[in-house]
Amino acid sequence: MSQPIDIAVIGATGTVGETLVQILEERDFPVGNLHLLASSESAGSSVPFRGKNVRVREVDAYDFSKVKLAFFAAGPAVTLSFADRAHAAGCSLIDLSGALPAERAPQVVPEANAGVLDGLKAPFQVGSPSPSATTLAVALAPLRGLLDLQSVHVTASLAVSALGREAVTELARQTAELLNMRPLEPSFFDRQIAFNLLAQVGAPDADGHTSLEKRLVRELRQVLANPSVKISATCIQAPVFFGDSFSVTLRSADAVDLKKVNAALERAPGIELVEAGDYPTAVGDAVGQDVVYVGRVRGGVDEPAELNLWLTSDNVRKGAALNAVQVAELLIKGLL
Amino acid sequence: MSQPIDIAVIGATGTVGETLVQILEERDFPVGNLHLLASSESAGSSVPFRGKNVRVREVDAYDFSKVKLAFFAAGPAVTLSFADRAHAAGCSLIDLSGALPAERAPQVVPEANAGVLDGLKAPFQVGSPSPSATTLAVALAPLRGLLDLQSVHVTASLAVSALGREAVTELARQTAELLNMRPLEPSFFDRQIAFNLLAQVGAPDADGHTSLEKRLVRELRQVLANPSVKISATCIQAPVFFGDSFSVTLRSADAVDLKKVNAALERAPGIELVEAGDYPTAVGDAVGQDVVYVGRVRGGVDEPAELNLWLTSDNVRKGAALNAVQVAELLIKGLL
Structure with a gap:
């Protein structure tokens, strides 16, 4: 089994965020520490993961250097607010909001263009396209x-x-x-x-x-x-x-x-x-x-x-959360 | 006001047929006698027209020479069974089923190709296209x-x-x-x-x-x-x-x-x-x-x-019944 990776999920209380956490568990993704983050209104609730309830914390004061990979599963405004900080902290990110330009974070669908990932360097910045795309x-x-x-x-x-x-x-x-x-x-x-x-x-x-x-x-x-x-x-x-x-x-x-x-x-x-x-x-x-x-x-x-x-x-699954996890599965090696 | 015309509606108990009768009344179409026809299962019921209930009769034994114009608002099989008889009896027909080839009964949407009617001779045979078309x-x-x-x-x-x-x-x-x-x-x-x-x-x-x-x-x-x-x-x-x-x-x-x-x-x-x-x-x-x-x-x-x-x-209205009545309004003069 792969070495575990510490992960953050931003937007963890939304439909896609919750499903993403569930898929990480289902697919036995090598998660070390899991940090669930959300806006101040949603912080405080909890989301189940591997039989435990993980508390959702505020994203505003979060120190992204604590994790190797962050999924941005909230809206474009949240990605635009925190992606730079995550990147500067050496954290790779997979953005589901479509907020980042392709030059910075190319959109990847593993079944279609996994090869794009070969051209990237850690810390990675990848987009997971809209469900329709x-x-x-x-x-x-x-x-x-x-x-x-x-x-x-x-x-x-x-x-x-x-x-x-x-x-x-x-x-x-x-x-x-x-x-x-x-x-x-x-x-x-x-x-x-x-x-x-x-x-x-x-x-x-x-x-x-x-x-x-x-x-x-x-x-x-x-x-x-x-x-x-x-x-x-x-x-x-x-x-x-x-x-x-x-x-x-x-x-x-x-x-x-x-x-x-x-x-x-x-x-x-x-x-x-x-x-x-x-x-x-x-x-x-x-x-x-x-x-x-x-x-x-x-x-x-x-x-x-x-x-x-x-x-x-x-x-919610194949259109969003699953695709992001599939991208992460391809990035694992480069993160270790 | 135009001279009244005797009219038959085949498929009078269906959604389109009933609406067609209603639109003839709404638009003050010059209807003389109105004969409502349907298959044997639906015959016997009645449909309101100008404050009276008009009895629906069986189409099988109907004598089409009693009317100048027949609307075929049942399925293609009904049109194929009775259109020849209606035509042979000198009755003009407007078919809503799509059963007749364009060479015999060109499809007409008054807003688009009313001019096609000028090339036809009585007894007329015209198609009213599918609601989508x-x-x-x-x-x-x-x-x-x-x-x-x-x-x-x-x-x-x-x-x-x-x-x-x-x-x-x-x-x-x-x-x-x-x-x-x-x-x-x-x-x-x-x-x-x-x-x-x-x-x-x-x-x-x-x-x-x-x-x-x-x-x-x-x-x-x-x-x-x-x-x-x-x-x-x-x-x-x-x-x-x-x-x-x-x-x-x-x-x-x-x-x-x-x-x-x-x-x-x-x-x-x-x-x-x-x-x-x-x-x-x-x-x-x-x-x-x-x-x-x-x-x-x-x-x-x-x-x-x-x-x-x-x-x-x-x-039901613009897609079917109304278009057929609009075609009839254009044909009226040629029927008198």
């Missing part, structure tokens, strides 16, 4: 040799759990109100999410794009090492508690060989290919699982250079 | 002069009401079971639809496409009079009772002028353009309305030749 990277990486990829079109239907526990509670509350024929007074969401679809997640910029959509485009181009590929991204909010679903259309320069595509997806790591005619769903397949489910593999209608896919993944 | 045609028609359209990418999230009342009941039942923590035994749908998304609506063919998706591609190409445009279509089932939502990406050969696009959508018939930053939803905007709502009008991320739109429409 991670899922797409896992599914598209095995197709790189088969398609002369011109464009990627994605409609990502995201679960409310990505917005935290309040969003989960609100979807349940709204649904119960409507089923009981009571008038709806939305909270958290600015309108009805139950039995409805919301066209955007978060506020759009002046050009109409949300930060999730821009992050998806930027990170997917970087992870696929294909800076010129055209990517259209629409991230919508579905009335689903857990698990993201992706409707994906790819255009190649040439006709797509569907047999080769199926064979490549079948043998690719991190993917479960669902048989033709059937399809995966977020709730029925992806939730709680460590793989990206791929189904509805089909060409275009009268369009041989088109490839369509349907993906589902657990936005 | 109708919605897309209304939204894309005003952009024809502005874009050199290369490709259209659509993910259509469809309401369960398109599958009839059983589907509506089942979504409500599954949702209530889950909220009450009772184990789920799906019926009607082959799996959980509550708080989930299903990747296909209906069975796919050997190539993986569903008939809804093929119909969307075929009809949209025909209505836009653009047989060579590349269209990728994915129709998914959303846990939404009423109203369809569409995530649409268009690619033009040249840079898209967003100001001109907004201006064209603003003045186009049948469209309600939602202001930038906001967006329409199926439940909050489209349901019960006669227009297609368009929002999230935006270019691509670093891609000037891309145009993204979000559409919502009432699948």
